[in-house]
Amino acid sequence: MRILVVSDTHGDFHSLNRAVKAQPTAELIIHCGDGASQVDELRMMYPDKKIVAVRGNCDWGSMLPNFEVVEFGGKTIFVTHGHLYNVKLVLYPLICAARENKADIALFGHTHSAMTDYEDGLTVMNPGSCHGYGASYGYIDITDRGDVVTNIVKL
DSSP states (O other), X not given: OEEEEEOOOTTOHHHHHHHHHHOTTEEEEEEOSSOHHHHHHHHHHOXXXXXXXXXXXXXXXXXXXXXXXXXXXXXXXXXXXXXXXXXXXXXXXXXXXXXXXXXXXXXXXXXXXXXXXXXXXXXXXXOOOOSSTTXXXXXXXXXXXXXXXXXXXXX
């Protein structure tokens, strides 16, 4: 089962759509914030895709939640933008929030820097910014055995 993870599109629907088209087998698309208007467009273009999105610090007036907890492929996924957890300074508050929600996977954005990590049963991913020069996105495969495999892709 594949999950497409994007963040920080900042109005760049073209790059977001390229990422979606590059991962046609993704059953779930997660947007980690700063792209609420692009999420609306995405939902219109891909009504058959399950899409989860959270509000980022630049999503003024958005009614999206600050975080979501999603069950998918037998895994619990904690999704947030990250600004409310000070992820530009340290990941500890984000990791604590994910663990409090019994998550197997924590997804965030905000820093525009892609990264993946694994710490004591928790997979952490920031797909980077799906916007402009150096744009990137991530995808996660949950295998039949329940393993979580992360990948970062440059657009």
